[in-house]
Amino acid sequence: MSGQFIVTITPPTPNGDLHIGHIAGPFLSADVFTRTQRLKGARCYLVSYSDDYQSYLKRKALESGINEVTLAKVNSAKIQESLRMTDIHIDHWLESYENRHFEDAVQMLYEFGLEHNLIELKTSLVPYCEHCQIWGYEAFARGGCNHCGNSSDPSQCEFCAMAPDSPEMTDLRCTLCNQSLVYKSVERMFLKLPMVAQALRTHLEKAPMRTQLRTWLNDAFERGLTDWGITRPGESGLKLYKNEAHRVHTWFMGQAGYFAALKELSEQSASPQDAYELLFDPTTHVVNFLGMDCSYSHVLAYPAQVLLDQRFKFKNVFYTNAFLKLDGIDFSTSRSHAIWVRDLVSDACVDSVRFYVSLVTPEEQSENFSVEAFWAWRKHIFGELLPQIVSAISVPDVSRKMPHPLMLSEHETDLIRQWQKGAQHDDFSMKSIASVLMQLLEIIEVQLNAGEQPRNCIVLFALLSEPTMPRLSQALQQQLGFDERTAFNALLGLRQVSKDE
Ligand SMILES: [Zn+2]
Ligand SMILES: [Zn+2]
Known part of the structure; x- marks a missing residue:
C-alpha cells in the first residue's frame, strides 16, 4: 500500500543529550515506521525540532550559569549527532529559537483561535515563589497532582498525563528553594477545549491509536474537558505581542513546530513536491510519535487547534509509548542512572542497539532494559x-x-x-x-x-x-x-x- 505520511517526533528539550530511554520512546519507532512505509512505496517526511522555549531549559540555564540560547544550540547539536550515530534519519530538524517559520506557525494557530473565540483571556491563580521571585508554571514547581496524587509539575503529569490544576495541587513547592508557593492572580489566555469537546471526540474516534491512549482519552472525555492555560506571563515561551499575557508556552506550540519544520524543509528543498502542502491534502496522515506523558497536548489540544480550520484536511494517527526502565529503575540523568545513546552505539554497534531496543520498546506498558x-x-x-x-x-x-x-x-x-x-x-x-x-x-x-x-x-x-x-x-x-x-x-x-x- 502506498500513501503519504508526515511523521513527527515530540521535540526533545535541549538540556542534555539523548539516552536509551529517549530512543526506545518516539525516536526509533518513528524512524522504523518511516523506513517501513517507504519500503512499501509511500511518500514520507519525518520531522522534529529542538524545544528551545521549554521551561526546563530555563531552569537548567539558571542552575548551570550558561545562558538558554547557548545551552539550546550546544545540546541540539549533540542530539542531532546522537541521532545520526543511531541511523535515525530525520528529513528536517528545526531549531525553534527566534525561527521565522516557527513564529509564523504559532501566530497562525493562535490568531485563528482568537478569531473563532476558541482562545480567550481569563484571570487565573498562578503559583509564585516570593523567595526566588519566580513563577511556578512548570519547571520551578512540584507538588501532588490533583488528578492522580503523584508528584508532578503543574504543567503535565508524567503519571496520569493530565494537565494538573495548580491551585488544586497538594503541597506545591518551589524546585529551587523548596519553600511553599503563594498564588497570584494573573491574566492569561486559555484554549477553550469544552467548546469543541463533542466535535473533538467524534474526530478522535476515527484516529488510530494504541489501547493505552484510547483508554486515557475515553477517561478524559468522561471527566469532561476544561479550559487549558496556554500563555505564561513572566516565564518561558514565545512572546507574540507586546503584552506578557501573550507569552505562549511550549506545549501549545508543538504542532506549530511540526508545521514550521515542513515549511522550512519545503523552502530549502529543490524538489518540486512541497512537504508543507501535504497538510492541506485529505489523503495525508500526520503520524505523531509521542510519550504517553505528552498526550494532553498532542491528542486534545493540537487537533482542537485545527478542527474548525477548513484548510487543514490531514488525518491524525497517534503512537504513544510508556516508559523504559534501566535495570528495573527509572532513567535519571540527575542521578546518572542512564546509558547515553552515543556510548552504547560506539561500544556495541548501531544495528544491535536498534534491534534490541525494538524488542524491548515499551509500546503499551513499561518495559525494562x-x-x-x-x-x-x-x-x-x-x-x-x-x-x-x-x-x-x-x-x-x-x-x-x-x-x-x-x-x-x-x-x-x-x-x-x-x-x-x-x-x-x-x-x-x-x-x-x-x-x-x-x-x-x-x-x-x-x-x-x-x-x-x-x-x-x-x-x-x-x-x-x-x-x-x-x-x-x-x-x-x-x-x-x-x-x-x-x-x-x-x-x-x-x-x-x-x-x-
Ligand atoms: Zn497525575
Ligand atoms: Zn524558591
Missing part, C-alpha cells in the same frame, strides 16, 4: 549467529532457479503475515516487527545447526530487517542473487532499496 541481558543477547546473535548466516550465504547461489510462484512453508508464510501486520500504517508495531525477525533467526539457527540451508528464511530476514537494521540488511542483500531479491520483493510487495537511501 537490562544491560547484562543486552550484552549476552548481542554476544549470541551478533557474535555467533549472524557470522554463521553471513558465511552460509557468502557464495551467491547463482544456479538457484526461482519458481513462480515462490514455494514457502506455512510457517514462513505466517511470519510474513505477522510482519505485514506490524508494518501497517494504522496499527504499526516496531516490537512485532522485531519479534518476527527474532523468530526467523531462531528457525535459521536450528536449521543451520542441523546442516540444512534455510535459504528462504535468510532471504526473508535480509529483506524484512531493512527498516530495523538498515546496515545489516544492506550487507546481507548484497549477497543475494538479483532474481532472488526481485522474486521475494515482488512477493512481499516491497520495493528495492538502494544503499544510499
Whole structure:
C-alpha cells in the first residue's frame, strides 16, 4: 500500500543529550515506521525540532550559569549527532529559537483561535515563589497532582498525563528553594477545549491509536474537558505581542513546530513536491510519535487547534509509548542512572542497539532494559549467529532457479503475515516487527545447526530487517542473487532499496 505520511517526533528539550530511554520512546519507532512505509512505496517526511522555549531549559540555564540560547544550540547539536550515530534519519530538524517559520506557525494557530473565540483571556491563580521571585508554571514547581496524587509539575503529569490544576495541587513547592508557593492572580489566555469537546471526540474516534491512549482519552472525555492555560506571563515561551499575557508556552506550540519544520524543509528543498502542502491534502496522515506523558497536548489540544480550520484536511494517527526502565529503575540523568545513546552505539554497534531496543520498546506498558541481558543477547546473535548466516550465504547461489510462484512453508508464510501486520500504517508495531525477525533467526539457527540451508528464511530476514537494521540488511542483500531479491520483493510487495537511501 502506498500513501503519504508526515511523521513527527515530540521535540526533545535541549538540556542534555539523548539516552536509551529517549530512543526506545518516539525516536526509533518513528524512524522504523518511516523506513517501513517507504519500503512499501509511500511518500514520507519525518520531522522534529529542538524545544528551545521549554521551561526546563530555563531552569537548567539558571542552575548551570550558561545562558538558554547557548545551552539550546550546544545540546541540539549533540542530539542531532546522537541521532545520526543511531541511523535515525530525520528529513528536517528545526531549531525553534527566534525561527521565522516557527513564529509564523504559532501566530497562525493562535490568531485563528482568537478569531473563532476558541482562545480567550481569563484571570487565573498562578503559583509564585516570593523567595526566588519566580513563577511556578512548570519547571520551578512540584507538588501532588490533583488528578492522580503523584508528584508532578503543574504543567503535565508524567503519571496520569493530565494537565494538573495548580491551585488544586497538594503541597506545591518551589524546585529551587523548596519553600511553599503563594498564588497570584494573573491574566492569561486559555484554549477553550469544552467548546469543541463533542466535535473533538467524534474526530478522535476515527484516529488510530494504541489501547493505552484510547483508554486515557475515553477517561478524559468522561471527566469532561476544561479550559487549558496556554500563555505564561513572566516565564518561558514565545512572546507574540507586546503584552506578557501573550507569552505562549511550549506545549501549545508543538504542532506549530511540526508545521514550521515542513515549511522550512519545503523552502530549502529543490524538489518540486512541497512537504508543507501535504497538510492541506485529505489523503495525508500526520503520524505523531509521542510519550504517553505528552498526550494532553498532542491528542486534545493540537487537533482542537485545527478542527474548525477548513484548510487543514490531514488525518491524525497517534503512537504513544510508556516508559523504559534501566535495570528495573527509572532513567535519571540527575542521578546518572542512564546509558547515553552515543556510548552504547560506539561500544556495541548501531544495528544491535536498534534491534534490541525494538524488542524491548515499551509500546503499551513499561518495559525494562537490562544491560547484562543486552550484552549476552548481542554476544549470541551478533557474535555467533549472524557470522554463521553471513558465511552460509557468502557464495551467491547463482544456479538457484526461482519458481513462480515462490514455494514457502506455512510457517514462513505466517511470519510474513505477522510482519505485514506490524508494518501497517494504522496499527504499526516496531516490537512485532522485531519479534518476527527474532523468530526467523531462531528457525535459521536450528536449521543451520542441523546442516540444512534455510535459504528462504535468510532471504526473508535480509529483506524484512531493512527498516530495523538498515546496515545489516544492506550487507546481507548484497549477497543475494538479483532474481532472488526481485522474486521475494515482488512477493512481499516491497520495493528495492538502494544503499544510499
Ligand atoms: Zn497525575
Ligand atoms: Zn524558591
